Each structure stands twice: as C-alpha cells, then as structure tokens.
Amino acid sequence: MKIYYWSPFFTNIATIRAVIKSAESLALFSKEQKYNVSIIDAIGEWDKYEKGINNNINIVRLNSFSLLKYLPKNSYIKSRISYIIIFLWNFFKLKKLINIQKPNFLIIHLMTSLPIFLSFFFNSNTKIILRISGLPKINIFRYLLWKLFENKIYKVTCPTESTYNFIKNKNIFKKNKVEILSDPIIDMKDFLKKKKENFNFDKLENKKYLIGIGRLTKQKNFELLINFFYKIQNKYNEFELVIIGEGEDELKLKNMLKKYNIQNKVHFLGYQANVFRFLLKSECFILTSLWEDPGFVIVEAALSNIPIISSNCPNGPKEIVKNNGFLFKNNNLQDLLFKFDEFIKTDSEKIYKNKVEIKKRIKRFTVLHHYKKLIEILK
DSSP states (O other): OEEEEEOOOSSOOHHHHHHHHHHHHHHHHOSSSOOEEEEEESSSTTGGGGGGSOTTSEEEESOSSOSGGGSOOSSHHHHHHHHHHHHHHHHHHHHHHHHHHOOSEEEEOSSTHHHHHHGGGOOSOOEEEEEOOSOOOOOHHHHHHHHHTGGGEEEEEESSHHHHHHHHHTTSSOGGGEEEOOOOOBOHHHHHHHHTSOOOOGGGTTOEEEEEESOSSTTTTHHHHHHHHHHTTTTOTTEEEEEEOOOTTHHHHHHHHHHHTOTTTEEEOOOOSOOHHHHTTOSEEEEOOSOOSSOHHHHHHHHTTOOEEEEOOSSSHHHHHTTSSEEEOTTOHHHHHHHHHHHHHSOHHHHHHHHHHHHHHGGGGBHHHHHHHHHHHHO
C-alpha cells in the first residue's frame, strides 16, 4: 500500500514531528501490511530534517532546487501571499506526481486546499485523508471547497474531541467520515534518550525557573507570559523565566523585557531540539496560548512530570489538564496571577496526585496509539 503525506511549512512547527512520527509508525510497526511511505517536499522544506527521518521513508521532491523556501513569512499577510505562490507553482507538479505514482492514500496536514482542489483532476483512485486541527474559521471559500469536494475526501481526522465535535456539528462532512486521530507526540524511546542528555546551561544552574515553549507568534501569546512574570517580581522574585522557541514576535518580546527591566531574569533560548532537558529541571510549565489542538508542549510537560498552568483556551488543554492542573481564563492576566498563587500554596501531595492523573490522559498521544488508530482508518 502506497501512502503519501503532504504538509508544506515555513518554520519549525509541531506538525513537522507529527508527520514524521506518523509516517515512521507505518514503516516501523506494521508487520502484516507493507506500507510504502513517502513525504512530499514542495519547496525544499524537508531538506534539514531528512537525515533524522527513518530510511524507510521516501522524500519525494516536486522541485530539484527551490527558492520558494526563502519566500517572506514574517507576517500573516506575507505568509498568505507566499502560500498562494507555492499553490500556483506546484499546481501541475503535484497533479502529475499523484497521477503517475497513484498512491492509495494522500494524507494532508497543511496547505490543504491545493490537494483537495487537485483531486478533481486525479486520474487515480487516491483517497484523501484531511487532518483538521484547531477551530478553523469556516469562511465562504473553505465551506465551498470542503462541500464541493466532500465526495473526494475519504476521511477527516481531528486530534482532539473539541475539534471533532466542532467539525461534526458544522454538517459539512458525513458523520461517518470524521474520526479522532490523536497526534503521535510521545515516543518513549526518544524521550528516555533525551532525558539522559546532559544539561549544560550555566545561566540556569541552581536556578528556580518557570518555562514557556512555542513559536513566538500571536497564537502562543507570550506577551501575556512576560506581563505575568513582570507582575510577580515583587512577590516571587526567586524565579527566572525560560522561553524556548523562535518566530516573528521575538524582537517585540525582547523589547518588553527592556521596558520592564527584567532582561537579566528572562532567557530566550531559541529553537531547542531537546526541550525535555529544560522541562525536567523547571518548577512549572506555563501555557498562555490563545488556542491549541491540543498543544504538543503541554503533552511533553505532562510526560516530564512537572506542574502545569494553562490557559483554558479553545481546543485541547482542558482535555488534558481537567481538574488536575491550574486552568486560567483565556488571555486573562489577573486569573493567571491568581492561579499561580494557588499553585504556590498547593501542598506537594496534591501536586503529585495532579501530575499522576494528567499523565494517565496523555497515553493516547503515543506513537503506537496513533499507529493503531491510523491503520483502522486505512483499512
């Protein structure tokens, strides 16, 4: 069985790992059914990840050399224009690839409109599996695209119950087409390996620090995290703050540190391949996102067995944290401050029990669980 993945991207996003782990699960776990798995490279985006991908996964390039990966992406409008250019540039190339290779399934994660629209021109029986995450805005273009090509879409997968219910209630797709397929976030072998890596960061040695992880974008709402950290200085000045990630808001966020004069207590560490070595030594993980689905880092924090304070934002965090963590009102500084006070005052026994319960809920995000559900969909 031939499986192709389509997921063009510009920056380091969690979806990259989801695609890799999903593809690898088919190549590694399957014994009865042989899967020929490929990832389509649209603009050279997979170049720097290829060495770390299992040898059984093929990288199929639409362009031998592409300048498209250098298109502007540091603002919403520029990134939208870049996506349109990529759409037009790869239109006939993707159509030709599918019609020649005739994969059994095309699993699409990002820039989904191109393969959905192209499905009208496929001369093969390729079945499309559309992954939908978050609470997408159902604008007129998206509604018409999904409705007109609904019969071309074999299955729609959602990583959380929230998205699953949202999509089903829109009545765009037949109810039996929509499935929950949790992202393959947890690879225990990889976690145990990364857990053993040395922690060599002098600035944080013997320091008590809070941690936030994610792309430095509007969605992740790091402005709230910095405002919160500034507000707690008088009461809890023993803490420092670590922010891991990169993105277009970096300069704006660093200017906030200067404004509040807290640049010596906040550490921007950029992209880190191994976040676990920082999570494991932190006092608490704080998620300030405006929306998630469910948020890879909250699962990684739970796996690291550390306390979690999270925004009760649409899609995901509440399903994991529930009553065993500290959920604050979305984008609400005062409630975040209140929940942090609550966390500080909570006794260690209750904190431990909370961590145990949260850890139970993340089992569905293992690579093996994802694989078992995925092969059910592929049958």
